Amino acid sequence: MTRRTEDALIVGGGLAGLSCAITLAEHGLRVRVIEAAPRLGGRAGSFFEPRMGQWIDQGPHLLIGAYRHTLDLLRRCNAEHLVHWQSSLQLPLWDPQRGRFALHPSPRLPLAIALPRALAMLPGHSFASVPAMLRLRFGQAGTHETVVQWLQRVRAPHELVRDFLEPLCLAAMNEHMDTANARSFQRVLVTAFANHAHARLGWFRQPLGLCIETLAKHARSLGVCITTHTQINGVSHRAGMTVLRSQRGEEFRAPHAVATVPPWHQHRLSAPVATPASNPITNIHLWFDEQLRLPYPFIGGLGTQGQWFFDVSAQTRQRSTGSHLCVVISAFHAGNKRTLVDQACSELARIMERKKLPEPCHSRVVCVRRATVLVRPHLPPNLPTGIVDSMEHPAPGQLPATIEYAIERGKQGAERVLARCQH
Ligand SMILES: Cc1cc2nc3c(=O)[nH]c(=O)nc-3n(C[C@H](O)[C@H](O)[C@H](O)COP(=O)(O)OP(=O)(O)OC[C@H]3O[C@@H](n4cnc5c(N)ncnc54)[C@H](O)[C@@H]3O)c2cc1C
Structure with missing residues (x-):
């Protein structure tokens, strides 16, 4: 089956894809976002935790006031209220010798x-x-x-x-x-x-998936078509058109196409390429029946296994009874999950100046194996002719792979398409 022609096709419905789609649609182009997963958001998405009946993020995300492309996108989508900003930088820390x-x-x-x-x-x-x-x-x-x-x-x-x-x-x-x-x-x-203003920190007031839905709603209001459950795994170029083929044999064609997939999925669009270096992030989600509050919405740990301790309940105001805390370890691949949970509880108890925490009523360790692509000298992508590259591969001197980088990359891809349209 061949779909009707759009002006631009965007492969990948994470933040880069949405940023690209919204920018193009604001300029009057007919756009389709094609996403492999059932939901948009990619690494900034949420999943439903059935045991707790909640949407949760793979891991909590922090923003900084210097994220100008992110702020601009949220403003254009009337979604600024989704982020809580500190009035000025406050970075709470804890270590075993000095306390808080x-x-x-x-x-x-x-x-x-x-x-x-x-x-x-x-x-x-x-x-x-x-x-x-x-x-x-x-x-x-x-x-x-x-x-x-x-x-x-x-x-x-x-x-x-x-x-x-x-x-x-x-x-x-x-x-x-x-x-x-x-x-x-x-x-x-x-x-x-x-x-x-740049130095202050911010966090989402809702699970990221709900924030992504707000951006998607705005994109739809601009006429963007969104197709989920559709993995693109073939690309060809015919008579000035890029033709994308899905795993189910559907074809999408348009004069312009933008790739916003993570570079480790690039092989689905092109010949095999070297996988870029990436690092994991491990998130230890803990739920307690008791209302346990951290003294701040998040605290950085020094000399601890956990690096950031988040009070997710306080940040998202999701649960009126009980509490949801999350301990984040960057550049770390989860080993024994029981040991990680025990260590996280013991460090949280010390930060909260309690002898011991009650046993969590539920825990879930989410290790995102490829959380971010590392900053490395730029290797030119091996994308088929006609596909604009908006993938994540930060080069030395650029911002590292973050929400801001993804939104900027999406916008840059849109600008390249718009420049091509003018020729
Ligand atoms: C646990 C964790 C914590 C993080 N914390 C922070 C933080 O605190 N602050 C911060 O700024 N950043 C943080 N990040 C980084 C940030 O989430 C990512 O950099 C950003 O979301 C990447 O967006 P993207 O659109 O480039 O890629 P992705 O989100 O990976 O989106 C790409 C999309 O493409 C889809 N796709 C892949 N192949 C195909 C195909 N063949 N056809 C169709 N669709 C396809 C994927 O399903 C995916 O939805 C964190 C990331 C993780 C994982």
Whole structure:
């Protein structure tokens, strides 16, 4: 069966695909998004947890105020209310020796002064970090340098690395400092700490899948057709048209097509290609009958196995009784699930200053094996003629693979299609 001709076909219905579709439809193009899964969202999607009767994300997502493409897309979709933003940066931390403390630069001072001051005031820190911070800001990180090499070169003090740069590198790059690319990490630091509005953190007030539905609803209102349950696994080019073939033998044709699939699925659209390096993220979801509240919506752990401890109930206000907490470990592949749950409960108990937590009424360890593509020198994609590349493959100096990167890549793909339309 051959479908009617659209102006553009978008393969993949994650954030990159939706960003691309919405941008093209805003310019009056007839667009179809073709998604392999039953639901849109990709890695930013949610799944139904039957035991708790809830939609949950594979893992909680944090945003930063510097995500300008994300903010712009949410504004265009009238969806800004979906994100809760801190009024200014507050980064709560915990470690076994110092207990709870927070990095909270004064919003009354310019961030360039407030941030070094707040760092110097953390327990065990001093103003000795200030010259290193200036070198981090104004020196150029090497394109092929790792974060560890760069931090050694600028003589970053140990406490600044341990309490600030290392957790930030893992969170932003999903990669440990000994292999993460310094040039991209510097880009994160410079962009995120440009001013107070950029530096604040945000989180979704609802499970991501519901937020994605809001974006999809807006896309549909602009005329975008969305086809789910349809995996594209063949591409050809005939008489100026790109023809996409699904696993069920359906054909979709249009003068333009954009690939927003993760690069490890690129082989479905082209000849086999080398799989790019990626890292996992492990999320330990815990539900308790008792109302257990973290003192903050999330806390960063130092010297703990869990890196970020999220109070999902507080963030999404989903359960009125009981509580849902989630412990996130970046760049980590889940091993023994029972051990992970026990360790997460023990660390949470210490953070909450309790002897022991009650036994969770339910737990689920979600390990996303390929959570993000790592920043590596750019390999040209091997896509068939006529398909625009909006896939995730961040190169040194670009932002790492995040929501922001996906939305920017989708928009760039749309701009390339629009430029082709003008010729
Ligand atoms: C656990 C976890 C935590 C994260 N935390 C954060 C965070 O805190 N902050 C942040 O900014 N980012 C975070 N990220 C990263 C962010 O979720 C991703 O970078 C982003 O969602 C990627 O979007 P995408 O559209 O590029 O790709 P995807 O979301 O992977 O979408 C691609 C879509 O293409 C579909 N597809 C694949 N092959 C085909 C085919 N042949 N035909 C049709 N469809 C196909 C897939 O089903 C998928 O829906 C996290 C990711 C994970 C997994």
